[in-house]
Amino acid sequence: MTGKAKPKKHTAKEIAAKIDAATTNRGGGKAGVEDRKALDKGGHAKLACPICKVTAPDSKSMLIHHEARHPKLPYEEEKLINLHASTPVEAESSKPKPGVRGSLKK
Numbered sequence: 001m002t003g004k005a006k007p008k009k010h011t012a013k014e015i016a017a018k019i020d021a022a023t024t025n026r027g028g029g030k031a032g033v034e035d036r037k038a039l040d041k042g043g044h045a046k047l048a049c050p051i052c053k054v055t056a057p058d059s060k061s062m063l064i065h066h067e068a069r070h071p072k073l074p075y076e077e078e079k080l081i082n083l084h085a086s087t088p089v090e091a092e093s094s095k096p097k098p099g100v101r102g103s104l105k106k
Helices: 010-021 028-036 059-069
Strands: none
Touching: none
């Protein structure tokens, strides 16, 4: 016969990962809506498709989008809309950027 089943204890690594996940802003939910829309400098969406206005964080993602959604049209990187170039730069923003790793809880 075997002994009683002992409950597993949480490891320090697991607890640290849970604390990190709970206190780090990952940019999701309502807090990250403006960031994902690239209305603010430092947003995830840097480029916009000139055909359908879908946003993407980089040119490689935009190339994948273009090949999937617009296969008959030629891909021209110079025609992509740079969303970060069209928004004004703020000197010092007091609000945190959802895409930047950091904690609001201390």
